[in-house]
Amino acid sequence: AALPAPDLAGLSTVLRSAVAQGAPGALVRIDDHGLTYRVTHGVADRDTRRLISTDDRFRVGSITKTFSAVVLLQLVHEHRLSLDAPVNRYLPELLPDDRITVRQVLSHRSGLADYTNDMFADSVKGFEAVRNKVFTYRQLVALALQKPRTNAAGAAYSYSNTNFVVAGMLIEKLTGQPVRTAYDKRIIGPLGLQDTFYVHPDTAIPGRYARGYLTPDKAGAPLVDATAQTVSWAQSAGAVISSARDLDVFYGALLGGKLLPAARLAEMERFTKVDGTTAYGLGLRRRDLSCGVSVYGHTGAVQGYYSYAFATKDGGRSLTAVANTSNNGKVLGTLAGVLESAFCGEPKA
Numbered sequence: 057a058a059l060p061a062p063d064l065a066g067l068s069t070v071l072r073s074a075v076a077q078g079a080p081g082a083l084v085r086i087d088d089h090g091l092t093y094r095v096t097h098g099v100a101d102r103d104t105r106r107l108i109s110t111d112d113r114f115r116v117g118s119i120t121k122t123f124s125a126v127v128l129l130q131l132v133h134e135h136r137l138s139l140d141a142p143v144n145r146y147l148p149e150l151l152p153d154d155r156i157t158v159r160q161v162l163s164h165r166s167g168l169a170d171y172t173n174d175m176f177a178d179s180v181k182g183f184e185a186v187r188n189k190v191f192t193y194r195q196l197v198a199l200a201l202q203k204p205r206t207n208a209a210g211a212a213y214s215y216s217n218t219n220f221v222v223a224g225m226l227i228e229k230l231t232g233q234p235v236r237t238a239y240d241k242r243i244i245g246p247l248g249l250q251d252t253f254y255v256h257p258d259t260a261i262p263g264r265y266a267r268g269y270l271t272p273d274k275a276g277a278p279l280v281d282a283t284a285q286t287v288s289w290a291q292s293a294g295a296v297i298s299s300a301r302d303l304d305v306f307y308g309a310l311l312g313g314k315l316l317p318a319a320r321l322a323e324m325e326r327f328t329k330v331d332g333t334t335a336y337g338l339g340l341r342r343r344d345l346s347c348g349v350s351v352y353g354h355t356g357a358v359q360g361y362y363s364y365a366f367a368t369k370d371g372g373r374s375l376t377a378v379a380n381t382s383n384n385g386k387v388l389g390t391l392a393g394v395l396e397s398a399f400c401g402e403p404k405a
């Protein structure tokens with residue numbers, strides 16, 4: 057059944073609420089079978105007061121995880137990787153348990169602890185300690201292996217950035233190239249994504265971008281400009297830079313079957329239930345909306361930026377929304393409202 061038209065007034069209300077709750081600016085772009093809708097509110101830069109634009113580039117955080125999962129599923133299709141093989145077959149002795157498989161890593165069921173919990177326990181201090189640091193993948197995995205595992209291999213869903221650091225190691229081992237090359241050759245180039253970059257460990261966002269502001273833990277403390285950072289603490293788990301247009305193209309193409317053969321996309325869409333309305337596949341989230349529509353994509357939270365990027369099952373309608381703050385649970389929750397407005401239309405009277 058055709059979807060109702062996006063509720064533009066509803067989108068504007070969500071963005072205004074996000075700004076009222078502390079985001080300097082917010083944006084949403086919808087691409088719907090060739091039609092484009094754009095809504096913005098607030099500023100990209102608190103000093104110059106430049107208004108935010110849907111053309112502004114931003115850090116996508118964990119939306120990066122879908123990029124990494126796509127590359128690995130392409131390698132599965134090329135018979136260079138088996139989802140049900142142990143990670144240690146490809147990266148000998150990396151993990152303390154030979155039973156942890158590639159599929160468990162990509163679906164957050166490996167039990168590997170998330171090193172960012174300790175790293176960012178104090179949000180501003182933790183960020184300032186790493187914003188200019190460059191980590192190796194092995195250093196990040198070593199941090200994770202210092203903590204007890206959250207569950208036995210495959211026994212439960214437990215979100216962990218460590219899983220997609222391991223994914224980056226698999227990509228580099230199997231392709232013999234840096235993750236940047238794999239993203240460029242297998243996704244960014246073929247889709248013609250002009251605003252999408254993996255520049256790690258550079259700290260600058262190329263071209264025109266929205267500045268990102270970290271909300272301190274202490275209520276009322278001033279926002280911290282977090283725009284410049286290496287994002288080396290995340291890399292293949294969170295360091296991609298992109299734009300609303302490019303992410304709409306990316307998820308539209310992925311769900312539209314243009315990036316992976318149907319059998320591999322089906323693997324990505326084997327979901328583990330997370331809560332009443334969300335489930336996680338392989339580097340892909342599913343969100344079940346109030347109107348019975350399910351949308352597929354990922355969310356992102358990196359210092360200075362919250363983002364949502366989701367599309368319909370066939371990729372015909374895709375949405376990207378961004379607020380240029382983070383560590384502000386109200387804004388993260390409010391921003392989710394764009395999905396209802398975009399895919400369920402105006403609320404029934």
Ligand SMILES: CC1(C)S[C@@H]2[C@H](NC(=O)CCCC[C@H](NC(=O)C[NH3+])C(=O)[O-])C(=O)N2[C@H]1C(=O)[O-]
Nearest residue numbers: 117118172176179355356357358359360382383
């Ligand atoms: C599950 C999430 C929301 S968190 C996860 C990943 N982002 C991180 O793990 C970064 C955590 C620190 C970010 C920082 N928070 C703190 O410092 C808190 N003390 C802030 O908000 O700027 C990402 O992106 N994912 C989102 C996802 O996948 O949806």
